[in-house]
């Protein structure tokens with residue numbers, strides 16, 4: 013149906029391709045869904061290529077090859093080469109585990125533009141424990157070296173939580189030593205596995221604030237050397253983040269099974285209908301999928317967002333978080349001080365950061381273990 | 387420390403930073419890790435001259451000539467753009 017009040021739909025600029033949910037690591041904050049499909053459910057090489065071709069025509073500029081661990085796909089090089097031919101900017105989001113010296117060289121030759129390498133900590137033992145993979149840290153150092161040898165730009169990505177919060181700023185120093193041009197320091201956002209593990213991950217307010225300030229202090233020190241993208245700790249913030257720069261505004265996620273989503277947690281919202289790129293064109297999905305249209309613009313907003321002057325800036329925060337914490341996906345994100353449920357956030361943060369349970373529920377494709385015995 | 391731009395610097399876009407004439411948006415964009423910038427015509431003209439061979443002075447001369455504009459003013463614009471990209475780690479000298 014055509015509405016006259018809405019501005020014309022802008023083309024998407026980014027596509028996150030979750031090539032596979034398979035991953036040798038088991039990070040307790042992984043943003044993948046709890047019920048992940050295995051290899052046999054994944055799209056084929058040709059299906060992915062067709063999606064990238066459509067994406068380029070639709071106006072996508074950046075393709076993020078992600079997962080899981082994208083290097084778990086044997087056709088990764090083919091897919092990168094296909095995107096490069098289409099003049100799509102290709103970014104590899106990797107844990108490093110699964111890459112070899114040869115495969116990285118081949119990816120660079122195929123036209124890969126950028127590598128984003130995750131680190132779990134600046135301290136090797138802790139890093140391997142968090143990722144649940146012995147030797148992972150050493151492997152990442154090796155991969156960072158290869159990336160430099162290939163002359164590819166490197167971004168280091170670190171997710172901050174209770175087990176590494178004391179070393180948030182060290183990770184910036186560490187990324188500088190690795191020769192990274194950019195670092196993303198993201199305080200954990202509680203969706204998917206992270207929500208399940210919240211009581212193991214939540215740092216105290218003091219820890220969060222100290223880490224935040226220490227990272228910010230590095231910004232001036234390393235100016236012109238490394239760019240710091242800093243995602244603030246949600247549960248200790250005043251206003252919510254502009255989740256995904258607005259629902260269905262700039263980017264789309266494609267799951268290993270072809271489902272097209274506005275963000276990786278979108279499927280946690282019940283009652284939304286998402287379409288599949290195996291059945292429809294990307295252009296049709298972007299414009300007409302009910303799931304994408306559900307929270308576009310501001311018609312869906314309730315008070316206090318509806319009459320708030322910040323609504324064009326943060327779009328009322330995160331829909332998935334509103335659902336998880338306020339029980340209503342169109343409510344104001346409770347992270348916001350204006351939300352009537354804001355008080356709840358401090359309570360949860362205090363409770364979960366105080367709980368002294370150690371060990372995580374590690375991410376698994378078939379979630380059989382309900383509890384860790386760590 | 388940010389590198390200092392001088393008359394003799396030979397600016398160039400770093401690997402992983404690309405100019406693209408986007409047919410969908412009908413605009414030139416600068417693509418970099420996780421971001422893109424829409425460029426106006428003069429910025430495109432500046433960046434197309436940043437090939438790592440031409441010195442800053444030569445680039446400014448060329449633009450002043452082409453636009454029949456005051457050299458000092460052009461230089462200010464060029465430095466403004468390039469310093470911004472240096473800080474964002476998109477440019478090499």
Ligand code: SF4
Pocket residue numbers: 035036037038039041042043044079080081106107130375
């Ligand atoms: S967050 Fe960890 S477990 Fe999840 S895909 Fe990335 S590396 Fe794998």
Ligand code: SF4
Pocket residue numbers: 251252316317318320321322323324326327328329344345348349350351
């Ligand atoms: S009331 Fe809504 S729009 Fe306003 S700041 Fe809070 S979340 Fe953002």
